[in-house]
Amino acid sequence: MEIGWQLQRVRGQLLHRATKTEASDATLPLPGICVTALRMRQRDQDASRAAADHWPETGLVFTTLVGTAFEPRNFNRRFETRCDRAGVRRITVHDTRHTCATLLAALDVHPRVAMRILRHAQIDVTMNVYTEVSDAKTLRALKRLGKQLGE
Numbered sequence: 608m609e610i611g612w613q614l615q616r617v618r619g620q621l622l623h624r625a626t627k628t629e630a631s632d633a634t635l636p637l638p639g640i641c642v643t644a645l646r647m648r649q650r651d652q653d654a655s656r657a658a659a660d661h662w663p664e665t666g667l668v669f670t671t672l673v674g675t676a677f678e679p680r681n682f683n684r685r686f687e688t689r690c691d692r693a694g695v696r697r698i699t700v701h702d703t704r705h706t707c708a709t710l711l712a713a714l715d716v717h718p719r720v721a722m723r724i725l726r727h728a729q730i731d732v733t734m735n736v737y738t739e740v741s742d743a744k745t746l747r748a749l750k751r752l753g754k755q756l757g758e
Contacts, residue, residue, distance in 0.1 A: 614667070616679050627728075635724070708737035713744060 612623050637645070648668060655672050656662045662674040669677055677685075683700055690697045698706070704725060711721040722733040 614676055614679075621676055621678070626726075705737050705739070708733060709739045712738045712740055 611626070613626055615622055615624050617624075645668065652668075652670065655670075656674065659673050665674065665676060667676055669682070671677060686700045687697050708721055708725055711724065712718075716724075718730060718734055718738075721738070722730050725733055725737060727733045727737075
């Protein structure tokens with residue numbers, strides 16, 4: 608998957624803008640679950656396109672039923688609704704980045720790899736802002752360290 612630009616609301620207008628950094632533009636391999644979800648989305652979008660009187664070709668993956676860009680607030684509202692329907696704690700779309708960073712840490716993914724996945728330009732953003740480490744993981748690490756030191 609390639610990410611080359613982003614959609615942002617700036618002073619009341621939805622604008623296509625360059626991504627923040629060169630690191631944001633790199634190609635990412637996608638896990639199978641993401642590919643499956645994107646294929647499902649493509650089928651839904653194809654059906655909406657066929658039913659629409661007019662469909663603007665924007666290149667966007669997530670659009671309204673008539674092919675226009677989602678208002679960011681509406682996208683966030685839809686995400687909240689989906690959290691409610693799924694019976695999970697409501698979080699923001701942006702919080703999913705924190706969740707991803709924390710899950711990668713729990714899987715012992717090297718911080719530099721997590722940084723690349725999250726498209727951060729600096730490791731300290733990944734480690735100090737996005738990643739949480741559980742108490743249980745901390746305790747296991749300390750026990751492993753103790754064993755290595757001969758306890």
